[in-house]
Every structure is written in C-alpha cells, then in structure tokens.
Amino acid sequence: MSVREFQPLFTWGFKFHRSQFLVPLLSNNVFMSGNEAVNSGTSAGGWAGDALSEMLQNELTEGQNVVRAEAQALRGAEAAKGAMLDQAAELAANKVPADHCVAMGADEVEAPAGGVRPLEVISQLPTSELSDAEVLALVVAKKIPAYKLEKVLGDCARAVVIRRMHLETLGVELETLPHEHIDYAPIQGACCENVVGYVSLPVGTAGPLLLDGTEYFVPMATVEGCLVASTHRGCKAITLSGGASSELLADGMTRGPVLRMPSLASAAELKKFLDDPETFAAVQAAFNSTSRFARLESVQVSVAGRTVFARFKAFTGDAMGMNMISKGTKKALELLQAEFPDMIVVSVSGNYCTDKKPAALNWINGRGKSVSVEATISASVVSKVLKTSVDALVDVNISKNLIGSAMAGSVGGFNAHAANIVTAIFLATGQDAAQNVESSNCITLMEKTRDGDLYMSVTMPSIEVGTIGGGTHLQAQSANLRMLGVKGPNRDVPGSNAATLARIVAATVMAGELSLISALAAGQLVQSHMQHNRSSQNLAGAAATASN
Known part of the structure; x- marks a missing residue:
C-alpha cells in the first residue's frame, strides 16, 4: 500500500520537509505529527508504525532524489556559464589554451583543436571561424566595439547573444530579458542600436x-x-x-531651422525673400527635387533680432516624413546660402518645428x-x-x-x-x-x-x-x-x-x-x-x- 492512496489527506496545504513533516491523522479531531505517529508505533487508522514509517520514508527519498537532481543540474548550468564568461575574460588576456574552453549547450562555444589561440591569432581570423567565447574575448579586449557586432559578424541574432554575454561579464543582469524568437535583421540600422533583447507588450x-x-x-x-x-x-x-x-x-510635416544673419536688416530681407511668391517658387523647386513624394507647401518665417526661424511645411506621402523633410530643407538652405552668403545655419532644427515638445504653434497651425x-x-x-x-x-x-x-x-x-x-x-x-x-x-x-x-x-x-x-x-x-x-x-x-x-x-x-x-x-x-x-x-x- 502506497502513501499516494491517501492523497486526499495531503491536499490540505501541508508540505514535506526533510525529517519534519505533518500527516493529518484524525483521532478524535486531534492532529498528530508524522513523527509522533511513527514513534507511537501505530497510526490513528491502526496501521503499524514501522509500515507507515517505511512508506513515508520511501516517498521522501523519491522526492529528495528529484530535488537533488534538479539542483545539481542548475548548479552545473550556472557553473558552465560562469566558466565560459571567465574563459572569455582570461582569453582576452592571453591566459587560456584553446583546449581548455568550456562547452555551453545551445550557445555552445568550442575551442578549435591545436593549442593556444592568442588574441593576435584570432583577431586576424574571420569571425565565422571563431567561437562565441573568442568573439567575446575580442570585445572584452576592445578589439571589436560592442556596438559594431552586427556589422562585424553579419549575424544580428549572434551579435545580440554575444553583447548580452559581454554585459554579463560587467555584472549586468539580463537573464529575464527576452531575446529569442524575433528577427533582428529589420531592426539593424533602422530601429535600435546595441540591441540586447526586446520588451513584449500586450x-x-x-x-x-x-x-x-x-x-x-x-x-x-x-x-x-x-x-x-x-x-x-x-x-x-x-x-x-x-x-x-x-x-x-x-496634411504637412514641418521642420524649422534656425538661421543667423549679420543684422536685423538682413534678417528682414531673408524673410521678404521667403514670403515673396516668385522667389519662394525657386526654394520650392529645390526642396521638391530631393524626393518623389515630398512637396513643399509653405515656409512660415519669424524673426527675433538677427535670428530667423523658418518653418518648412511639406506633404510627405505615406511616410511620417521627418527624414524626408529634413533632406528637402537642407537642399533649400543651400539655395538660400547662395542668395545670402553671410547667412549661418545654426541648426537644421531650431525648435520651431516643433517636434516632441508642447507648443502652441502645433496647436494653432497644425503639424502632420x-x-x-x-x-x-x-x-x-x-x-x-x-x-x-x-x-x-x-x-x-x-x-x-x-x-x-x-x-x-x-x-x-x-x-x-x-x-x-x-x-x-x-x-x-x-x-x-x-x-x-x-x-x-x-x-x-x-x-x-x-x-x-x-x-x-x-x-x-x-x-x-x-x-x-x-x-x-x-x-x-x-x-x-x-x-x-x-x-x-x-x-x-x-x-x-x-x-x-x-x-x-x-x-x-x-x-x-x-x-x-x-x-x-x-x-x-x-x-x-x-x-x-x-x-x-x-x-x-x-x-x-x-x-x-
């Protein structure tokens, strides 16, 4: 007879602990500890104490073996991971012979056969011939900038893994940040740099x-x-x-560069130039030449002393359009520079756009x-x-x-x-x-x-x-x-x-x-x-x- 047959007795919230556990034994509505029942020689149900003790001991032994196995596997994985990171750091200092490298499961790093692989050697080899640990060693030794891993490796997913390993050597905790099951290629050069994972949102x-x-x-x-x-x-x-x-x-995205003229009078002249429909047409043509879709609609000019703010507004098709309008604005400024050689472009964005900041200008005149x-x-x-x-x-x-x-x-x-x-x-x-x-x-x-x-x-x-x-x-x-x-x-x-x-x-x-x-x-x-x-x-x- 197994103690599993008395499972209902164990569904009341009691937990087993080594040599100290409770078995709910009903005897005149009084609970007895498992140890007391065993020591008394009989259980409340009349079973022999030795038999009950043996059954419980078997159950405990089985559970303890499972726990020990899981704990040993966890310690092994942590030790292997630590060994790999230590190995990469030591390899960066030319201390570890290649045959001492540690295998690491799914992100396995294996040393090539043939002895020592100093930095001078691995730094001359294609990264496709290097293990992750060797690439990490080059990063640690500052031979490869961490932010260039995607470009150097030609593998965005591998770059993320090695960058995470590098941060772990610096004590950064990343274990619970997801990084698998996503295509990193579309992100590279477009959405994010120094990628180490992603945040999932419902x-x-x-x-x-x-x-x-x-x-x-x-x-x-x-x-x-x-x-x-x-x-x-x-x-x-x-x-x-x-x-x-x-x-x-x-419908029009805006960009508002800030320009500096030699004097208030020259600033007023620039404003007149942009306000005049004939000269504006030349500016418009220069702007529109930069894109198949961007079409300059207007330029709103404000003057503060000798400083000029010009708010270029353009249709940008199905794109939000910031890059498109910035490119067109730069071309238009080149034309203005030719007309006004003393004009200084302080910044292509002078907060007169206005982007990502509260502004009455957007509320009144609109943007996008x-x-x-x-x-x-x-x-x-x-x-x-x-x-x-x-x-x-x-x-x-x-x-x-x-x-x-x-x-x-x-x-x-x-x-x-x-x-x-x-x-x-x-x-x-x-x-x-x-x-x-x-x-x-x-x-x-x-x-x-x-x-x-x-x-x-x-x-x-x-x-x-x-x-x-x-x-x-x-x-x-x-x-x-x-x-x-x-x-x-x-x-x-x-x-x-x-x-x-x-x-x-x-x-x-x-x-x-x-x-x-x-x-x-x-x-x-x-x-x-x-x-x-x-x-x-x-x-x-x-x-x-x-x-x-």
Whole structure:
C-alpha cells in the first residue's frame, strides 16, 4: 500500500520537509505529527508504525532524489556559464589554451583543436571561424566595439547573444530579458542600436469602430488595465449610433531651422525673400527635387533680432516624413546660402518645428495630419451602453475638459485622456512614441441636440503618423497595420494610407473620450480601474478601506 492512496489527506496545504513533516491523522479531531505517529508505533487508522514509517520514508527519498537532481543540474548550468564568461575574460588576456574552453549547450562555444589561440591569432581570423567565447574575448579586449557586432559578424541574432554575454561579464543582469524568437535583421540600422533583447507588450483590440462607413478593429498596445475595455465600450456606442465621420483638414510635416544673419536688416530681407511668391517658387523647386513624394507647401518665417526661424511645411506621402523633410530643407538652405552668403545655419532644427515638445504653434497651425471627427450618440445608447445621461456628459465635458483645462493653462489639452489612446495605437503600429506629445493635442466637444441625443466631436491638429518607415516594417507592427488595412504606401493615392490611420486614431480617441467621460459622469472610474488593474482581493480591500 502506497502513501499516494491517501492523497486526499495531503491536499490540505501541508508540505514535506526533510525529517519534519505533518500527516493529518484524525483521532478524535486531534492532529498528530508524522513523527509522533511513527514513534507511537501505530497510526490513528491502526496501521503499524514501522509500515507507515517505511512508506513515508520511501516517498521522501523519491522526492529528495528529484530535488537533488534538479539542483545539481542548475548548479552545473550556472557553473558552465560562469566558466565560459571567465574563459572569455582570461582569453582576452592571453591566459587560456584553446583546449581548455568550456562547452555551453545551445550557445555552445568550442575551442578549435591545436593549442593556444592568442588574441593576435584570432583577431586576424574571420569571425565565422571563431567561437562565441573568442568573439567575446575580442570585445572584452576592445578589439571589436560592442556596438559594431552586427556589422562585424553579419549575424544580428549572434551579435545580440554575444553583447548580452559581454554585459554579463560587467555584472549586468539580463537573464529575464527576452531575446529569442524575433528577427533582428529589420531592426539593424533602422530601429535600435546595441540591441540586447526586446520588451513584449500586450495588444488588445477595440471595436468594431464604424468610421466613414468602414468597420475597424483597432490594435492597442498598453499595460494600463481598463484602457482597451473602456475604449471598446466607446466604439460600441459610436457604432450602434450609426458610426462616426471624419475630415482631413490639413496634411504637412514641418521642420524649422534656425538661421543667423549679420543684422536685423538682413534678417528682414531673408524673410521678404521667403514670403515673396516668385522667389519662394525657386526654394520650392529645390526642396521638391530631393524626393518623389515630398512637396513643399509653405515656409512660415519669424524673426527675433538677427535670428530667423523658418518653418518648412511639406506633404510627405505615406511616410511620417521627418527624414524626408529634413533632406528637402537642407537642399533649400543651400539655395538660400547662395542668395545670402553671410547667412549661418545654426541648426537644421531650431525648435520651431516643433517636434516632441508642447507648443502652441502645433496647436494653432497644425503639424502632420490635422483631423476632425464627429458622431451623434443616441440618448438610448447613452443610457443603456454608457450608463449615464446626455446632460451629465455635457456638464462633465464642459467643466473638466474646457473650464478645467483653461484653469490649468493647458495648451492643446482640452480632453480627458487622448494621449492614452494615441500612445497605445502608436506602440502597436510602429509609430514614434515620443511624438505622442504633439499628436495628442485634442479638443473634445459635446452638446445636446434638439432631439435629446449627444453630438460630440474631437479635433486633433497635429497627428504624426506614417504607414512606411520607422518601426512600421517590423513583424508585429506590420501585422497591426494590416489589421487596419493601411500597411505600406498607397500606390494609387499616395498619402491616403497614412491619412486613414490618422482618421482612425482620432476616431478611437473619440471613443475613449466618450467612455471615460461617461464613467466620470456615472461615478464608475475608480471601481472600473480597480476591477481591471487590481486583483479581486485588492478590490475588496479598497472597498473596505473606502467604507471606513
């Protein structure tokens, strides 16, 4: 008879420890320790103490053997890893003969046969003939810069592994940072340098969102519980009410170099030159010559003493366009330099663009895509789906988003949480996440119609998105763009894919605004966040605290 036959007795939370364990033996509702039962000679069930002791000892011995084996394997792996890193460091100092190298499993490093491999030798060999440990030794010895591993090895994945090994020799803990199961080739030279792994983010979908007659399931990458669920509710309310419609009001990326002239008079002359339609045409031609898609639309000039700020604005097709417009601006500045030899280009970016910083200029004049979206939400949907009333929504929106933001001196922040939705979509679709600063400029408006329904709109003057370039070509981000039907350039109507993405961003922001303001109007915000951000145990604790 095995002790396993008494498994129900061991499901009450007791754990075995060597020579000290508990066996729940019911005898007049009194528990006896396993050692006491054995020493007494009989168990509460009448079994001989020796037999019970033998069964328990067998169970313990089996478990201890498994634990010992696992511990030994773990110690072996750690020792091998440490030996490999020590070996690389010593090899960098020419101390280790090649036949003393240590094998390392999946990232196995094996020394070539034939004795010592000093740095002078391995540094002359192709990296394809070197083990990972030898390449690491060259990195440690500063023969190969760590940031050049991809170029030197011609293998991005191997470069990541060796760079991680190098950092481990410096005491950096990277074990739990993922680095496998990803294609690093598209990242090289485009998205990131000194790559050691990646951060995985959960992606949820909100929708369907009916926009301009098309339904979209919008991908959102976030670690904020409740965000996707709330936005999804807003999408439902919009779709049930007939959907939203959008308008693209303007489309042009900007770059604002800062120029210095000899005097205020010469600065004024430069401004006149750029303001004159005839001379502007020459600047425009120079700018447009740098790209098949970039088309200069305007140059806005401001003067501060002898310093000139020129804000070049150009259509950039389906690309977000920063590189494109920078290239065109440089060419235009060459023409201006020929006309004004004393002009000094202080910087191709003079913060007059304005990129990745709050600025009234972007709020007033726009940057990237300027989009406005509207929808009418029926009173019944407001009541049944959003659990509030039209009057309450209008009141909260005016008090919070308009008056509250004005009292705070906000620039472009006349909304509840546009940045939440913008950033989540940006991360999911490979946009420049730092551009959420200006892309989140938004004013949310709500009013009650004559029929008692809710009319709402969001206007966002500076959404900066692209469907080519940047991180849009990475596998996961490409998949999310395909989900929206806007992956890559639109060959028939250049720029329309990026414009559609901007419209989707604005419409999803409206869905998020609608749901959050409804939660505030109904007093649901704290409860919903506790439900989606915390465990039920924490929720109960918060409720108990709130009741005190």
